Amino acid sequence: MRKINTRSFVRATRSTPREINRQIILNLVREHQPISRADLARRMRVGRGMVTSLVSELLDDGSIYEGTTVDSPRGRKPMMLHVRTHDRLVVAIDVRFSSTYLMLADFNGNPIALETFDTIVEPEALVATLAKRIAQLLKAHRAVGKCNGIGLVVPGMVDQRTGRVLHAPQLGWRDVDVRDSLAEATGFPVHIENAPIACALAQMWLGKRGDDAPRDFVYVTVSDGVGAGVVVNGEVIRGHNNSAGEFGHVPIDPLGPMCLCGARGCLETYTSNLATLSRYLGHEFVPTATRGLLHESRLTITDVLSRAREGDAQAMSALHATALHLGAGLSVIVNTLNPAQIFVGGEITEVWDQISPVIRGVIASRALTSLAAATPLIPEPASSYPRLRGATALVAAPLFAAPRVA
Amino acid sequence: MRKINTRSFVRATRSTPREINRQIILNLVREHQPISRADLARRMRVGRGMVTSLVSELLDDGSIYEGTTVDSPRGRKPMMLHVRTHDRLVVAIDVRFSSTYLMLADFNGNPIALETFDTIVEPEALVATLAKRIAQLLKAHRAVGKCNGIGLVVPGMVDQRTGRVLHAPQLGWRDVDVRDSLAEATGFPVHIENAPIACALAQMWLGKRGDDAPRDFVYVTVSDGVGAGVVVNGEVIRGHNNSAGEFGHVPIDPLGPMCLCGARGCLETYTSNLATLSRYLGHEFVPTATRGLLHESRLTITDVLSRAREGDAQAMSALHATALHLGAGLSVIVNTLNPAQIFVGGEITEVWDQISPVIRGVIASRALTSLAAATPLIPEPASSYPRLRGATALVAAPLFAAPRVA
DNA sequence: CCGCATTTGTTCATATTACGAACAAAATCG
DNA sequence: CGATTTTGTTCGTAATATGAACAAATGCGG
Numbered sequence: 001m002r003k004i005n006t007r008s009f010v011r012a013t014r015s016t017p018r019e020i021n022r023q024i025i026l027n028l029v030r031e032h033q034p035i036s037r038a039d040l041a042r043r044m045r046v047g048r049g050m051v052t053s054l055v056s057e058l059l060d061d062g063s064i065y066e067g068t069t070v071d072s073p074r075g076r077k078p079m080m081l082h083v084r085t086h087d088r089l090v091v092a093i094d095v096r097f098s099s100t101y102l103m104l105a106d107f108n109g110n111p112i113a114l115e116t117f118d119t120i121v122e123p124e125a126l127v128a129t130l131a132k133r134i135a136q137l138l139k140a141h142r143a144v145g146k147c148n149g150i151g152l153v154v155p156g157m158v159d160q161r162t163g164r165v166l167h168a169p170q171l172g173w174r175d176v177d178v179r180d181s182l183a184e185a186t187g188f189p190v191h192i193e194n195a196p197i198a199c200a201l202a203q204m205w206l207g208k209r210g211d212d213a214p215r216d217f218v219y220v221t222v223s224d225g226v227g228a229g230v231v232v233n234g235e236v237i238r239g240h241n242n243s244a245g246e247f248g249h250v251p252i253d254p255l256g257p258m259c260l261c262g263a264r265g266c267l268e269t270y271t272s273n274l275a276t277l278s279r280y281l282g283h284e285f286v287p288t289a290t291r292g293l294l295h296e297s298r299l300t301i302t303d304v305l306s307r308a309r310e311g312d313a314q315a316m317s318a319l320h321a322t323a324l325h326l327g328a329g330l331s332v333i334v335n336t337l338n339p340a341q342i343f344v345g346g347e348i349t350e351v352w353d354q355i356s357p358v359i360r361g362v363i364a365s366r367a368l369t370s371l372a373a374a375t376p377l378i379p380e381p382a383s384s385y386p387r388l389r390g391a392t393a394l395v396a397a398p399l400f401a402a403p404r405v406a
Numbered sequence: 407m408r409k410i411n412t413r414s415f416v417r418a419t420r421s422t423p424r425e426i427n428r429q430i431i432l433n434l435v436r437e438h439q440p441i442s443r444a445d446l447a448r449r450m451r452v453g454r455g456m457v458t459s460l461v462s463e464l465l466d467d468g469s470i471y472e473g474t475t476v477d478s479p480r481g482r483k484p485m486m487l488h489v490r491t492h493d494r495l496v497v498a499i500d501v502r503f504s505s506t507y508l509m510l511a512d513f514n515g516n517p518i519a520l521e522t523f524d525t526i527v528e529p530e531a532l533v534a535t536l537a538k539r540i541a542q543l544l545k546a547h548r549a550v551g552k553c554n555g556i557g558l559v560v561p562g563m564v565d566q567r568t569g570r571v572l573h574a575p576q577l578g579w580r581d582v583d584v585r586d587s588l589a590e591a592t593g594f595p596v597h598i599e600n601a602p603i604a605c606a607l608a609q610m611w612l613g614k615r616g617d618d619a620p621r622d623f624v625y626v627t628v629s630d631g632v633g634a635g636v637v638v639n640g641e642v643i644r645g646h647n648n649s650a651g652e653f654g655h656v657p658i659d660p661l662g663p664m665c666l667c668g669a670r671g672c673l674e675t676y677t678s679n680l681a682t683l684s685r686y687l688g689h690e691f692v693p694t695a696t697r698g699l700l701h702e703s704r705l706t707i708t709d710v711l712s713r714a715r716e717g718d719a720q721a722m723s724a725l726h727a728t729a730l731h732l733g734a735g736l737s738v739i740v741n742t743l744n745p746a747q748i749f750v751g752g753e754i755t756e757v758w759d760q761i762s763p764v765i766r767g768v769i770a771s772r773a774l775t776s777l778a779a780a781t782p783l784i785p786e787p788a789s790s791y792p793r794l795r796g797a798t799a800l801v802a803a804p805l806f807a808a809p810r811v812a
Numbered sequence: 813c814c815g816c817a818t819t820t821g822t823t824c825a826t827a828t829t830a831c832g833a834a835c836a837a838a839a840t841c842g
Numbered sequence: 843c844g845a846t847t848t849t850g851t852t853c854g855t856a857a858t859a860t861g862a863a864c865a866a867a868t869g870c871g872g
Contacts, residue, residue: 001807003610003640004433007617011430011450012423014830014857020418020812021859027410038820044417047861052822069867075819076867157775167775204409211413216646228742234409237638239744240622241777246741249774251734253660263737263772328657331669332738335652336634338645366669368655369563369573371647401407402812406426420828420859427830444849453832458851475838481848482838 002406010404019403021046022054027400029064029081031209036070036078055081063399083107089146091134091188092391094153094195095119095126097170097224101388102130104137107148107396109206109389113141123176131185149189150182151391153198155225157242163192166242169260170224191394196221196245197236198390199345199380200229205393205400217339220247220330222346226268230337234402248272250332252325257285270325273301273347280304280318305350316354323355327362334363334372341376345386349379408812416810425809427452428460433806435470435487437615442476442484461487469805489513495552497540497594498797500559500601501525501532503576503630507794508536510543513554513802515612515795519547529582537591555595556588557797559604561631563648569598572648575666576630597800602627602651603642604796605751605786606635611799611806623745626653626736628752632674636743640808654678656738658731663691676731679707679753686710686724711756722760729761733768740769740778747782751792755785 021044028040037055041048058064065084069077085107094101100119104112115137120126138144156168163179183190193201200219207214215234221227226248230237237244248268249261256265269275269285278285281297308315330342348355356377367373380386427450434446443461447454464470471490475483491513500507506525510518521543526532544550562574569585589596599607606625613620621640627633632654636643643650654674655667662671675681675691684691687703714721736748754761762783773779786792 001641001804003621003803003806004430004808005621005640006430006433006437006619009430011452012426012830014423016423016426016830017418017420018858020422024410024412024415024417024812027412031412036820041820046417047859048821049823049861050859053858069820072819072868074817074869076821078820213412215409215411230742232638232643233641234411235407235639237743239778240746240781241744241775243775243778244742244744246744246774249741249772250656250738251772252657254658254734261772261774328660332656332742335655336636336650336738336742337643338647338650338652340646366655366657366667368652368667369647369649372645372649375646397409398407400409402410405811406430406808418859422859424829442849447850452830454850455832455852456830459829475849478839478848480840480846482850484849 034080151394202389323358331366440486557800608795729764737772
């Protein structure tokens with residue numbers, strides 16, 4: 001039951017029903033392909049005539065294509081329909097603290113090529129380099145004409161309206177435009193998004209299909225910081241000033257360590273990779289100082305994780321503490337948003353079998369209802385490139401989204 | 407950008423545009439009344455012809471009515487339109503721990519009559535008493551034919567689909583049906599809702615009109631427990647198992663007092679009225695024991711509040727601590743949901759001028775961005791009967807909501 | 813091999829409705 | 843009193859959902 005926004009509404013026109021039904025058909029094909037026109041008509045409870053007309057529109061604009069006929073017990077064999085994905089490509093870009101990843105992928109998120117280079121922090125130089133590499137990448141794969149757009153994922157808050165990066169601490173960016181300048185430099189439409197939200201979009205649009213496609217969930221990323229993408233009823237929550245989902249800064253302990261954000265005891269100071277690492281090394285966590293100390297020690301989080309897998313007691317204990325606090329953080333999500341499931345991404349998923357019982361235990365003890373306590377936790381390994389998949393989803397999703405109406 | 411739910415979608419029919427535009431007109435009249443047909447046409451960027459046709463439909467079914475013509479600088483004087491509210495009535499019911507409130511109100515939430523009786527905890531007896539009192543109330547005000555339905559607000563989780571109260575600790579209810587039995591007993595449609603959500607709906611539908619009507623906000627209730635109704639883009643978030651909004655149980659201190667929910671250091675153990683009261687009395691907070699102790703002392707939260715207003719140092723210090731923790735709790739909301747504003751309801755709003763600077767300070771120190779730190783906090787005094795207004799909104803809102811489509 | 817049943821996909825007449833232009837009504841102004 | 847302006851209505855037109863009729867394709871039983 002939604003209230004109509006009288007400041008900004010979309011009135012229905014003569015062609016609104018067609019747009020809506022067209023999009024429903026497109027999504028039904030996406031989720032149930034291969035599927036015949038007759039099946040679509042049955043699922044939509046509509047005459048086959050209208051399906052024919054809508055499908056021919058979708059065929060004309062290349063959204064879908066006809067496959068082969070298929071056997072059926074009797075009667076005329078149905079002609080199967082598929083979404084056109086393999087020859088519609090996306091350039092997915094993931095800008096991280098140290099490296100930038102560039103991937104050519106199809107609309108399903110299947111990778112075609114992947115390359116990496118050291119992140120250039122200066123925005124204009126980064127855009128120039130990206131433009132050059134994108135042009136080369138597309139040329140090398142004879143994909144210039146097939147590219148539908150560029151998806152750009154950044155570690156920071158993004159204003160979707162202007163496309164500006166409001167704040168990306170890891171890159172030192174504040175109110176920086178990259179979307180429009182990259183679009184101008186390449187000639188392709190560019191979609192930009194904050195990393196946790198992009199990961200959430202990847203799950204929604206490129207994850208499971210059909211009946212268990214997630215549409216009410218939270219995607220929590222644990223890396224240098226802790227962030228989240230929140231999806232409610234198939235839509236991302238951005239917040240009034242684009243700062244929703246900052247779970248890294250929920251207070252865990254009023255007397256806890258000082259956080260970079262200026263407050264004390266933020267979740268991030270307990271569960272970020274740096275926090276875990278410094279706990280392992282026995283340092284007190286002081287964000288400003290820690291980075292230097294860790295650099296000296298030449299240890300990374302993956303070292304700690306592999307040692308924990310090998311049975312190193314100190315590593316295991318450091319991760320145990322991280323898991324306890326992460327459990328507390330996730331229980332905030334469980335009690336306040338009550339999602340159908342929670343995805344967890346980040347390096348820490350490499351030791352999921354070790355930490356998951358601890359996390360589950362904390363959630364079980366803190367969840368208000370037994371149903372909420374049972375909220376499924378799903379780890380997503382870094383090896384599946386969640387952010388790059390998210391970048392792909394940025395370009396593909398708008399073509400399948402519900403038309404805005406009322 | 408919403409993903410279409412292929413398991414449960416609403417396909418557009420020939421009459422879908424009409425339903426959508428009809429509802430837009432109805433809402434425009436609601437928000438800008440009195441308003442003329444010509445004004446509606448301009449706001450909707452549509453010909454006046456269609457407005458005439460849609461308005462006459464709305465006039466026919468009694469949703470709106472024609473008022474008087476009004477002066478204009480030149481040309482034919484416009485005929486003003488209004489939403490029919492004064493003779494469409496609602497029975498609003500608020501079931502609380504000790505008392506149950508019964509109000510007859512119009513569609514705008516204007517009270518016509520109010521009565522109270524001691525809450526009957528046994529559901530069947532409560533329904534029977536309610537049915538009798540409702541019949542009397544309507545008869546006494548010659549309102550039987552004007553009543554559009556019953557709104558019932560309960561202090562607990564509600565399953566909207568089945569209408570059952572899943573869990574209401576204050577009443578000791580678990581999986582109890584009251585909606586359908588009250589509907590059967592009275593013959594009126596009954597809408598049931600959890601208290602914080604109802605308060606949020608009251609703000610959205612009966613609060614400010616026009617351009618600053620809230621549609622992205624959180625309503626936090628502080629009383630025996632701490633709960634919240636979350637509204638995103640004009641729609642309430644219920645959660646996968648109807649348990650979203652339970653901010654009372656976010657962890658504040660891992661070593662804090664034991665909460666009734668079984669966990670330690672929940673927000674509620676610091677900021678509920680019982681917590682404040684026992685802090686004032688110098689007791690350690692032990693939920694199970696405290697209620698008895700407080701009963702002995704014969705003090706209530708309102709006593710503490712009035713003493714604080716009179717300058718009682720001990721009361722002020724107890725409230726100061728409550729405010730500090732409430733600030734921490736609200737900063738969770740600010741950082742995770744980033745609402746446009748936060749409403750705070752409950753007895754504690756009586757000393758809002760004393761606690762608000764403290765709360766603001768904590769939020770400012772913990773909010774991740776300066777914009778988020780500036781999130782407006784709006785106290786709502788108990789004297790405006792927020793829950794009863796919410797109960798009214800339950801009945802009125804569905805008639806104005808956006809049609810479900812796609 | 814030929815009806816016959818069955819299922820798929822298309823075509824076409826019909827009804828609904830947005831759209832826009834023309835028109836009628838009501839008022840002001842010079 | 844006519845010109846002008848604004849409001850509200852009417853009506854022909856175009857778009858499109860709807861449903862029935864039709865054509866196409868296939869298997870089956872005689």
